[in-house]
Amino acid sequence: MTTQSSGELYASYKTKMQQIADIRNAIAVLGWDQETHLPEKGAAFRGQQITTLSTLAHELFVEDKLGELLQNLHTRQDLDIIASKNAALSLEDYEKNKKYPARFVAELSNATNECYHAWIKARKANDYKIFEPVLAKMVELKKQEADILGYNGHPYNALLNEYEKGANTAMLDTIFADVKTALAPLLQQIEAKPQVNKDFLHLHYDRNKQWEFGIEILKAMGYDMNAGRQDISEHPFTTSFNPQDVRVTTRIDENDFGNMTWSCIHEGGHALYEQGLPVDNYGLPCGEAASLGIHESQSRLWENNVGRSLPFWQYHYAALQARFPENLQHVSLDDFYKAINQVKPSLIRTEADELTYHFHVMIRYEIEKGLLDGTYSTKDLNEVWNKYYREYLHVDVPDDNQGVLQDIHWSHGSFGYFPTYSLGSLYAAQFFIAAQKQIPGLIEQITKGDYKQLLSWLRDEIHHHGRYYTSNELCEKVTGEPLAFKYFLDYATEKYHHIYNV
Amino acid sequence: MTTQSSGELYASYKTKMQQIADIRNAIAVLGWDQETHLPEKGAAFRGQQITTLSTLAHELFVEDKLGELLQNLHTRQDLDIIASKNAALSLEDYEKNKKYPARFVAELSNATNECYHAWIKARKANDYKIFEPVLAKMVELKKQEADILGYNGHPYNALLNEYEKGANTAMLDTIFADVKTALAPLLQQIEAKPQVNKDFLHLHYDRNKQWEFGIEILKAMGYDMNAGRQDISEHPFTTSFNPQDVRVTTRIDENDFGNMTWSCIHEGGHALYEQGLPVDNYGLPCGEAASLGIHESQSRLWENNVGRSLPFWQYHYAALQARFPENLQHVSLDDFYKAINQVKPSLIRTEADELTYHFHVMIRYEIEKGLLDGTYSTKDLNEVWNKYYREYLHVDVPDDNQGVLQDIHWSHGSFGYFPTYSLGSLYAAQFFIAAQKQIPGLIEQITKGDYKQLLSWLRDEIHHHGRYYTSNELCEKVTGEPLAFKYFLDYATEKYHHIYNV
Incomplete structure (x- = not known):
């Protein structure tokens, strides 16, 4: 040979x-x-x-x-x-x-299947007790998985690393401590202020006109329609078959203008990342996304830092008003901006605003970590859940469907996934500040609907690297420092100062 | 063990x-x-x-x-x-x-790729000479393939059997002799008569209304929309992923009413066959179609014997007129029926009426057979082609694109495929006569838009058997005798007697 x-x-x-x-x-x-x-x-x-x-x-x-x-x-x-x-x-x-031993893979696969069906059944009956015994089995398997994979420190680190290489509970504990000490007071201040009005977002918005507006925004962002397409699905998602065929989906609610619009922008952000991965590394790690957190940073940066900003709507609002004059002609840009940034504690994570969102994630993180190290058991987990929601979001959970049963993730065995949602927002805030420093006149460009330099910067700094860097390494490389909560806090403080006068 | x-x-x-x-x-x-x-x-x-x-x-x-x-x-x-x-x-x-030796498979795969691209190039230049050398190589490989597979009689039989097990040149020679001796005189008689008017089929027919009409017809035929769907594509086709997901496509020409309608019915016929294959034999031969000829018999039976018949339009014409009153309100059912059955020799197979169609197929059959046994060479094949078209269809071929380059099949290496198109029509005619004998009141049912018994008969007699019987065996089982040209001839004679008074 x-x-x-x-x-x-x-x-x-x-x-x-x-x-x-x-x-x-x-x-x-x-x-x-x-x-x-x-x-x-x-x-x-x-x-x-x-x-x-x-x-x-x-x-x-x-x-x-x-x-x-x-x-x-x-x-x-x-x-x-x-x-x-x-x-x-x-x-x-x-x-x-x-x-992974073959036996374990088979066992996990069966348990996942069983768990998913039990979750569906429990959702139908609105009864956590139906889900509990199979969830308990799943938690046991996840503990075994942590042992199989090996870890330093907390067993949760093993699972977290599947989605966010290099992240650990020490880092997350610090972040969520900041959520508690810095975001909780901000939320309390906001709750004490008069609520902004967003009723006009729930008038009738024609399906076709919404669709056209969404496509217009996707194109403006730089999403390449010759290397992708948008379709309708029950839950919006992005999927990639290669960087030259990256598809997004959305859903349209004729009585909720926000539902489609920010899902388009969010999925568009994911899709821009996938379209920007290096095509010559197709099938290889450097042709893949860095991590779930970095993926989410791209969707969140576009959805929130860009898509819920005043500069963005300074450009796009006129076109939107022209499309829906009956709903918006008497709504000022400022009132529109306030409405789309309303903060209001609520029960359902996927419907949460960008401030309270972190509490939803934190609660799941605390519960997952506690399940893995034995602090919590699946027994009465709905009550643990409800207690957390009272404490941090000041809401009473009326039933299991609006509480512990709301997310599909655990039924899929996805433990360690939730924190990447918060990480995504934090990375987004930090990246967006770096972009502003490195692109002269960025905000000015956004007020003109011009995202070319922003996209080009994201391509060079983030997309083109694929999985070459871990999320930590990438963050340091792009922003000059590790992930820091302060960027999100500064962003939120400034935004809500304007909106709620806090 | x-x-x-x-x-x-x-x-x-x-x-x-x-x-x-x-x-x-x-x-x-x-x-x-x-x-x-x-x-x-x-x-x-x-x-x-x-x-x-x-x-x-x-x-x-x-x-x-x-x-x-x-x-x-x-x-x-x-x-x-x-x-x-x-x-x-x-x-x-x-x-x-x-x-197949691995070497041959690789060679054929390369040649097919080369041949396809040469065909594209030749089409662009409208020049057969560009295609000729690679076609020559393909023909050589097809001769080798016949030897690899083995055959009795003519080497063409080996290739034909890939598409139509049990068929052979003896059978086809007999059929095409009938085409020459029986259909050629009929065509001549028709050509001597005044032509029927079909101008009103080329008025403007709105795209959406055509689409809705097509879906209506598909549903009426019994195509299960919960086990399939229709989409738009450049060339209509049917594809099956299993009997519970069989999809059709169509195209719409706003200036040609016939283009979409009969493509819907044709593909619908193919799709009904696939939806009717036994689902418990998924992945196994008895879960597959019997042959290409039998597949085509199902599309042709619906397209022509049903979909171009007077009883069919006795039911559907009123709905059509209501949809397009501006084009059809003054067109009688009889004139509509004549228009959709116009016979007119032409250059392009895919646009041919159901009578002249057989000459198009026969010409390709004669040429393929001749290429394989050395009667013809690829050199000057365009001239051989043109001579055939003059002789049988009385038309002058103005250029290669409208002649020898018109079909994609040879560029794919599909030799032996064309005859299945004629076989499909002949089987369709014979099956439809058998159906009329075995289903009391069938024509009456069709005049009421009721195809349930027809579909049920096709399911029992043909679809449910999958590949259990060869096409010959199936034909004998269903109709009591082997394939006979006379059924198509009787059908055509009666139809054109009414339309052209021949």
């Missing part, structure tokens, strides 16, 4: 990884179709088809031959830095995957 | 086949998306994703272990007749696949 050159070795690695990526992206197409176009009766076979492809992709990724190739590649000193990083990250992914 | 029971063996055969079917159906989803929704820039990676899945499906189907399983299963005497037929057909497919 002749020794392969590093170039040859890298080429066969790339071929194998891209083959796996092709299968995974085919699964994504099947999933997209499932949410947007699938006829009712097609669901059963579609599930089976997705399972078959998932199994195939998994089998290809755990092949011993791939492991040998990756080990071999890892010893090569003559790869360029991108190739070297790709090889290292793939080896890391491979070895992590290999840690 | 313990000997597996036949039941266990059959179960593992079924699992393997369904896994392969899942991949093939995923490819079909990717293909459907490509033709209906894919953003422009997504094409390159989509091609790669489809290639990866195709390779995987192929590799799984040629695995030696599958061969051993099929051989083993073939020896079992205790399988039920469906299981036994499935095993036998899968073994047949497997062994046919295994005949």
Whole structure:
């Protein structure tokens, strides 16, 4: 056997990884179709088809031959830095995957299936007790998973790392301490002020006109319609089959103007990230997103720091008024701006404003961490939940559906995922301040509906790097310092000072 | 090693086949998306994703272990007749696949790719000479393929059997002799008569109203919209991911009413067949269509024997007139019926009426057969083509694009496919006569827009059998005799007697 050159070795690695990526992206197409176009009766076979492809992709990724190739590649000193990083990250992914015993994978897969169906059933009955025993089993498996993966400090770190490499409970505890000490008083001040009016956002907004407005905004942001498309689905999402085919979905509520608009901008932010990933690294780690938190930072930056800002609407509001004169002709820009930034503690995370959102996330984080280290048990978890909501959001949870059963994540076994939502907002605030420092006249550009330099900056600083940097590394590289809560706090303080006079 | 029971063996055969079917159906989803929704820039990676899945499906189907399983299963005497037929057909497919040397498969794949691009280039330049050298290479490979597959009689039989098992040149020569001796004089008589008017079919027909009318007809036929959907594509097609998700596409020309309507009915016929295949045989031969000719018989039966018949429009014409009063209120049902059945020799197969269509197919058949046995060479094939068109269709071919370059099939290496188009029409005519004999009052039902008994008959007699019978066997079983040209001739003679008074 002749020794392969590093170039040859890298080429066969790339071929194998891209083959796996092709299968995974085919699964994504099947999933997209499932949410947007699938006829009712097609669901059963579609599930089976997705399972078959998932199994195939998994089998290809755990092949011993791939492991040998990756080990071999890892010893090569003559790869360029991108190739070297790709090889290292793939080896890391491979070895992590290999840690899972087949028995455990099967058990987790069954439990996830069972848990999902129990959650559906519990939602229908509005009764947490139906969900509790299977959730308990899931928590046990998640504890085992933490042990399988290994961790420093808190077992939660093992799970968190699946979504946000490098993050840990020490970092999150600091962040959520800031949420409590700094955001809670701000929220209290706001609650003491007269509420802003947003009734006019709930007049009748024609479906087609909303759709056209959403497309207009997506295009203005720089979303490439020749490398993507928007469709309707029950829950908005972004899916990518490669950087040249990144699709978004939205939903339209004719009695809630905000529902579609910020979902378009939010998903548009995710999609811009995916369209900006380096296409020559298709199927390789450096062609993937850095982390869930960084992904969320891109959607949140566009949704909130841009899309709920006054400069943004200084440009777009006239067009919106022209589209819906019957609803908006007598609403001033300032009143519109206040309405879309209303702060109001509520029960449901996905409907929360950007301030109270962090409390929703914090509560889930505390509960997850407590479940893993034994502070909490699944028994009476609904009451734990309700207590948290009273304490931090000052609301009474009337039933389980509006409480502990509201999110799908735990039924999927996704523990450690929630914190990335808060991290996303915090990264967004910090990135957006850095962008303002580094792009002269950025806010001025936004008031003109011109996002070219912002997008170009995001591309250069964030998108083009793929998974090369961890979220921590990326944050330091882009902003010169680690993630800091103060940027979000400054942003929120300034915004709500204007809106609520606090 | 313990000997597996036949039941266990059959179960593992079924699992393997369904896994392969899942991949093939995923490819079909990717293909459907490509033709209906894919953003422009997504094409390159989509091609790669489809290639990866195709390779995987192929590799799984040629695995030696599958061969051993099929051989083993073939020896079992205790399988039920469906299981036994499935095993036998899968073994047949497997062994046919295994005949191809890897070198030949690669060569054919490259040649097909080259040939397709040369065809595109030749079409752009409207110049057959550009296509000729690669077509010559393709013909050589097709001769080799015939030898690889083996045949009795004419080498063309080997290729034909890929699409229509059991068909051969002897059978086709007889059919096309009938076309020449019986249809040619009928065509001549028609050409001597005054032409019917169809100008009103080319007035402006609103896109949305056409779409709604098409959906209405599909539903009336019994196409299950909960197990399928219709979308727009450049070329209409039917694709199935399983009997519970069978999709059709159409195109709309606002200046040609016929363009969409009969494409809906045609694809609807294909789709009814696919929706009627036995779902419990998913992934197995008895869950597949019998042959291309039988598939085409289902589309043609609905398109022509039903959808271009007077009884059909006795019911639907009023609704059509109501939708397009400005175009049709002064057009009598009889004039409409004549218009949609106009016979007029023309250059392009896909636009041909149902009488001259057979000459288009016959010409391609004669040329393909001649290329394979050396009667013709690819050199000057455009002139051979043009001579045939003058002789049988009395038209002068003005250029290569309207002649020898018009169809995509040869560029795909599909030799032996064309005859199935004529076979489809002939089977349709024979099946429809049988249906009339076996369903009392069928025509009466059609005049009431009631197709339930017809569909139920097609389901029982044809759809539910899948690939259990060959097309010949099925024809004898359903109609009591082998395929006979006289049914189509009787049908055409009667129809055109009414329309052209011949």
